[in-house]
Amino acid sequence: MFKTLEPQQPDALLAVMAAYAADPDPDKVDLGVGVYRDASGVTPVMSAVRKAEQRILDEQVTKAYVGAGGNRPFAAFIEELTLGALHPARAAGRVVTLQTPGGCGAVRLAADLIQRARPGTRVFVSDPTWPNHRPLVSGAGLGVDGYPYYDPASGVLGFEGMLGALERLPAGDVVLLQASCHNPTGQDLAPAQWEQLAELLARRQLLPLMDLAYQGLGDGLDADAAPIRMLAERLPEVLIAVSCSKNFGLYRERVGAVIGVTGDRATAGIVMNHLQILARRMYSMPPDHGAAIVATIAQDPALKAEWLAELEAMRIRVGTIRARLAEALAAEFGHDRFGFIRGQRGMFSLLGLPPAAVAALAADHHVYVAGDSRINVAGLPEARIERVARAIRAVAG
Numbered sequence: 325m326f327k328t329l330e331p332q333q334p335d336a337l338l339a340v341m342a343a344y345a346a347d348p349d350p351d352k353v354d355l356g357v358g359v360y361r362d363a364s365g366v367t368p369v370m371s372a373v374r375k376a377e378q379r380i381l382d383e384q385v386t387k388a389y390v391g392a393g394g395n396r397p398f399a400a401f402i403e404e405l406t407l408g409a410l411h412p413a414r415a416a417g418r419v420v421t422l423q424t425p426g427g428c429g430a431v432r433l434a435a436d437l438i439q440r441a442r443p444g445t446r447v448f449v450s451d452p453t454w455p456n457h458r459p460l461v462s463g464a465g466l467g468v469d470g471y472p473y474y475d476p477a478s479g480v481l482g483f484e485g486m487l488g489a490l491e492r493l494p495a496g497d498v499v500l501l502q503a504s505c506h507n508p509t510g511q512d513l514a515p516a517q518w519e520q521l522a523e524l525l526a527r528r529q530l531l532p533l534m535d536l537a538y539q540g541l542g543d544g545l546d547a548d549a550a551p552i553r554m555l556a557e558r559l560p561e562v563l564i565a566v567s568c569s570k571n572f573g574l575y576r577e578r579v580g581a582v583i584g585v586t587g588d589r590a591t592a593g594i595v596m597n598h599l600q601i602l603a604r605r606m607y608s609m610p611p612d613h614g615a616a617i618v619a620t621i622a623q624d625p626a627l628k629a630e631w632l633a634e635l636e637a638m639r640i641r642v643g644t645i646r647a648r649l650a651e652a653l654a655a656e657f658g659h660d661r662f663g664f665i666r667g668q669r670g671m672f673s674l675l676g677l678p679p680a681a682v683a684a685l686a687a688d689h690h691v692y693v694a695g696d697s698r699i700n701v702a703g704l705p706e707a708r709i710e711r712v713a714r715a716i717r718a719v720a721g
């Protein structure tokens with residue numbers, strides 16, 4: 325059986341992680357892997373999460389199955405966090421939410437649902453986008469193609485090119501959009517651009533698949549979800565993939581949700597029914613622990629306030645590191661070539677460096693970034709900012 329399998333290239337980012345792990349230099353810096361790190365370089369368990377977890381351990385009386393829809397209080401909370409408490413689509417009963425194993429599970433389930441509803445549909449992703457988008461979508465049997473988005477060399481969003489490409493798509497195609505904190509560019513659309521895009525999507529009858537993996541790490545919980553809320557008011561149907569990996573620090577617990585905004589209440593029920601069947605035939609039910617933690621936090625005002633404060637501190641810290649790195653780079657280069665880092669949002673930015681410079685950063689300066697020159701700003705300890713800026717200056721030419 326297995327003799328038929330061809331060897332595969334290891335994931336490029338895993339190779340960066342392995343090279344970093346093997347580097348004995350005490351001053352090495354890992355800006356590759358996409359996790360938030362505090363000033364001491366640790367990806368912390370949030371205090372509210374730890375307390376909720378303890379409460380679950382103390383009070384949980386059974387490990388029996390939760391049920392096909394997963395944790396319902398969790399789903400209700402995520403739906404409210406994403407769409408807001410008073411969203412008209414929710415009030416009309418047009419929205420359904422299913423707990424999934426992480427944001428990846430949500431993107432995959434959304435793709436499976438699209439494949440069921442309209443086999444062979446094409447999904448368009450931004451160029452560039454998070455490398456796992458294409459395999460997650462094509463794994464469901466859908467076609468995947470790109471739309472222009474951002475020029476890494478100049479650090480500029482190509483909005484007109486994006487609109488032009490989407491304008492040519494036939495009705496029924498799907499456009500995968502990151503609501504905020506775009507991975508890997510850090511470059512989000514401005515509110516007025518979202519408005520323009522909404523008009524195009526409605527007129528061309530395109531379905532947005534919204535990926536929300538960094539809510540709360542850009543401009544705040546409500547602001548980061550605002551494009552989704554607006555689209556769900558303007559369009560009859562929206563699919564949303566939510567991840568709690570970053571904003572609750574629950575990466576390994578695999579917590580997420582897929583939200584379907586549908587045309588009417590009856591369709592909402594049918595969509596939920598199909599989502600449950602699709603999940604059942606893939607993994608049956610999502611893991612409980614992480615969702616139970618989120619639900620515990622959501623239902624306890626003190627824990628919720630603590631989580632909000634921790635998330636806000638993370639958000640502010642990432643913004644501060646962005647500003648300080650842009651400043652340090654401007655001092656090294658003598659001009660603001662990397663000023664875009666200051667204005668971008670979320671954990672990532674692209675340095676726009678060629679592969680040889682990326683290789684030299686690791687080999688000569690022990691600074692590890694992803695192969696496309698993506699840096700995880702949220703992984704840069706404050707004490708290393710100047711050293712990293714010097715390294716970038718040395719390889720950038």
Ligand SMILES: Cc1ncc(COP(=O)(O)O)c(C=O)c1O
Binds near residue numbers: 536
């Ligand atoms: C843009 C984007 N979407 C979705 C995800 C999914 O995250 P997870 O499956 O770990 O919740 C990630 C994680 O890095 C991401 O960057």
